[in-house]
Amino acid sequence: xxxxxxxxxxxxxxxxxxxxxxxxxxxxxxxxxxxxxxxxxxxxxxxxxxxxxxxxxxxxxxxxxxxxxxxxxxxxxxxxxxxxxxxxxxxxxxxxxxxxxxxxxxxxxxxxxxxxxxxxxxxxxxxxxxxxxxxxxxxxxxxxxxxxxxxxxxxxxxxxxxxxxxxxxxxxxxxxxxxxxxxxxxxxxxxxxxxxxxxxxxxxxxxxxxxxxxxxxxxxxxxxxxxxxxxxxxxxxxxxxxxxxxxxxxxxxxxxxxxxxxxxxxxxxxxxxxxxxxxxxxxxxxxxxxxxxxxxxxxxxxxxxxxxxxxxxxxxxxxxxxxxxxxxxxxxxxxxxxxxxxxxxxxxxxxxxxxxxxxxxxxxxxxxxxxxxxxxxxxxxxxxxxxxxxxxxxxxxxx
Amino acid sequence: xxxxxxxxxxxxxxxxxxxxxxxxxxxxxxxxxxxxxxxxxxxxxxxxxxxxxxxxxxxxxxxxxxxxxxxxxxxxxxxxxxxxxxxxxxxxxxxxxxxxxxxxxxxxxxxxxxxxxxxxxxxxxxxxxxxxxxxxxxxxxxxxxxxxxxxxxxxxxxxxxxxxxxxxxxxxxxxxxxxxxxxxxxxxxxxxxxxxxxxxxxxxxxxxxxxxxxxxxxxxxxxxxxxxxxxxxxxxxxxxxxxxxxxxxxxxxxxxxxxxxxxxxxxxxxxxxxxxxx
Numbered sequence: 001x002x003x004x005x006x007x008x009x010x011x012x013x014x015x016x017x018x019x020x021x022x023x024x025x026x027x028x029x030x031x032x033x034x035x036x037x038x039x040x041x042x043x044x045x046x047x048x049x050x051x052x053x054x055x056x057x058x059x060x061x062x063x064x065x066x067x068x069x070x071x072x073x074x075x076x077x078x079x080x081x082x083x084x085x086x087x088x089x090x091x092x093x094x095x096x097x098x099x100x101x102x103x104x105x106x107x108x109x110x111x112x113x114x115x116x117x118x119x120x121x122x123x124x125x126x127x128x129x130x131x132x133x134x135x136x137x138x139x140x141x142x143x144x145x146x147x148x149x150x151x152x153x154x155x156x157x158x159x160x161x162x163x164x165x166x167x168x169x170x171x172x173x174x175x176x177x178x179x180x181x182x183x184x185x186x187x188x189x190x191x192x193x194x195x196x197x198x199x200x201x202x203x204x205x206x207x208x209x210x211x212x213x214x215x216x217x218x219x220x221x222x223x224x225x226x227x228x229x230x231x232x233x234x235x236x237x238x239x240x241x242x243x244x245x246x247x248x249x250x251x252x253x254x255x256x257x258x259x260x261x262x263x264x265x266x267x268x269x270x271x272x273x274x275x276x277x278x279x280x281x282x283x284x285x286x287x288x289x290x291x292x293x294x295x296x297x298x299x300x301x302x303x304x305x306x307x308x309x310x311x312x313x314x315x316x317x318x319x320x321x322x323x324x325x326x327x328x329x330x331x332x333x334x335x336x337x338x339x340x341x342x343x344x345x346x347x348x349x350x351x352x353x354x355x356x357x358x359x360x361x362x363x364x365x366x367x368x369x370x371x372x373x374x375x376x377x378x379x380x381x382x383x384x385x386x387x388x389x390x391x392x393x394x395x396x397x398x399x
Numbered sequence: 400x401x402x403x404x405x406x407x408x409x410x411x412x413x414x415x416x417x418x419x420x421x422x423x424x425x426x427x428x429x430x431x432x433x434x435x436x437x438x439x440x441x442x443x444x445x446x447x448x449x450x451x452x453x454x455x456x457x458x459x460x461x462x463x464x465x466x467x468x469x470x471x472x473x474x475x476x477x478x479x480x481x482x483x484x485x486x487x488x489x490x491x492x493x494x495x496x497x498x499x500x501x502x503x504x505x506x507x508x509x510x511x512x513x514x515x516x517x518x519x520x521x522x523x524x525x526x527x528x529x530x531x532x533x534x535x536x537x538x539x540x541x542x543x544x545x546x547x548x549x550x551x552x553x554x555x556x557x558x559x560x561x562x563x564x565x566x567x568x569x570x571x572x573x574x575x576x577x578x579x580x581x582x583x584x585x586x587x588x589x590x591x592x593x594x595x596x597x598x599x600x601x602x603x604x605x606x607x608x609x610x611x612x613x614x615x616x617x618x619x620x621x622x623x624x625x626x627x628x629x630x631x632x633x634x635x636x637x638x639x640x641x642x643x644x645x646x647x648x649x650x651x652x653x654x655x656x657x658x659x660x661x662x663x664x665x666x667x668x669x670x671x672x673x674x675x676x677x
Contacts, residue, residue: 072572
């Protein structure tokens with residue numbers, strides 16, 4: 001049990017590239033924090049630095065208040081779960097879990113007791129004498145977790161522990177990890193590239209890109225108040241829609257038509273000295289079929305008409321996809337997101353508007369439909385810096 | 400046609416396999432046959448001896464030279480194998496895992512040694528060993544054997560070490576192991592098949608060597624079995640010691656067969672399966 005502090009931490013590789021660029025994170029005791037970002041964003045590097053598997057080039061890492069930069073992994077008293085599980089194949093499950101205790105010179109009876117206890121928690125009791133090779137992915141994953149929790153370390157580090165499981169099992173294990181962390185109340189740093197995992201698991205999320213921390217905050221905060229285009233596009237599924245827009249006479253001219261600006265947005269833009277050309281971000285759920293919106297609500301937003309390209313009915317909601325005419329929002333952040341998601345090569349993916357309509361919507365594929373936008377919820381970004389110009393959170397606006 | 404194709408294929412492969420086996424085994428069987436023939440039937444050209452005898456085997460153990468040579472062979476080969484494998488394991492680990500200055504040079508030099516014609520080194524070695532008193536001693540053979548076995552050991556072992564997922568070592572570190580503990584309790588057990596394979600190869604190399612043994616030894620103190628066989632003499636000056644040579648040759652293969660059988664059980668393929676996702 002300890003807090004972990006990364007104080008202006010840098011990772012500089014011999015060729016001069018920065019794996020981590022001035023990372024500042026304060027992780028409270030017992031907190032579950034998620035490092036998330038596309039591959040190569042520095043999240044694993046950061047985790048490895050906390051673990052001691054990679055050296056810190058500059059800055060200070062403190063665990064439980066004490067500087068540990070120079071300490072070997074074994075002296076930091078933290079456990080790690082690897083993406084590949086890294087189970088010792090020549091040892092049984094029991095021996096795998098007992099290994100850290102054996103190295104810590106715990107006496108035999110105590111080892112046996114702790115291993116039994118951990119096996120019980122993870123439902124591995126009947127597998128204790130099997131070798132990892134004969135086990136399923138989910139079981140191996142639990143053994144890896146068991147090996148980490150058996151010695152009650154100060155903190156857990158998890159490096160994409162669920163990414164090798166199939167989708168259904170991943171959801172199950174996600175709940176298990178969450179419950180386990182609540183039960184043990186151990187500080188946990190969890191690395192993932194899956195934003196759903198990040199949203200559902202963490203107390204707080206750290207979004208990283210190219211070694212730089214983009215924003216730190218609770219899942220809801222990141223969702224509602226993304227600091228920049230990158231965070232906005234990364235968090236949320238389906239992703240936020242981005243449209244290029246021009247500020248004109250107090251309204252936003254977009255390819256969907258003119259969108260009215262509520263006072264909140266207008267004031268924020270004035271304060272931020274916004275450029276004329278901006279990018280508007282609208283989450284799918286902030287659209288609604290104009291036919292089902294009550295009149296007084298309808299008045300506070302804008303309405304546009306467009307042809308429904310594809311309609312997916314999920315039962316609880318309907319996802320309507322529209323084609324966006326005209327040019328598309330362009331920015332470095334968005335290009336990077338598209339490259340990471342692999343959508344850069346998919347035709348039509350960029351010029352698409354995703355809307356989530358209520359199940360009662362009458363929208364039909366191939367027909368024109370009236371859609372209402374809740375302009376109160378829109379976010380406006382600077383296309384050059386990517387910064388969120390409408391964020392209420394001044395600390396993150398310039399991150 | 401489609402129905403008979405797999406059957407034809409099987410027969411074809413079977414024939415090829417049979418040919419290869421015969422090609423490899425006929426000389427061996429021939430020498431076994433010779434070792435059981437009596438002195439007067441040895442040249443009769445029959446594959447299966449007309450009259451069987453153990454006398455060839457009994458005879459070679461009456462020669463003191465052979466028993467002492469056998470002892471020398473076993474001792475020298477075992478010691479060389481152990482030393483070469485221990486040093487080779489550590490060197491191979493370093494080459495597979497660490498980045499250190501001069502790594503390429505080290506690999507290059509060890510490859511160079513392996514390619515060097517041994518015969519060209521015999522006379523300098525002879526002179527050196529004479530000068531420093533190693534001539535005709537066990538260390539006098541063990542040293543050059545290790546030199547020539549090491550490149551072989553390093554090459555085979557580093558291939559095995561590269562197969563072991565690096566994350567296992569990281570995991571061991573996180574579990575609280577010192578680098579040495581991680582090496583001993585995680586890496587070495589996993590590399591065991593490689594270590595045993597290497598041990599067999601090195602042992603066979605030392606056991607079979609004739610060139611160094613004949614050049615760097617002179618008495619029963621350190622002469623090895625291969626050399627002893629070459630110095631067999633017949634009952635008289637005119638009798639060829641063919642039977643005894645054959646018997647000794649058969650005997651010499653026995654330790655190798657035992658060695659291979661013993662270690663074969665430990666060469667379990669796919670020992671690392673289950674370590675990582677695959």
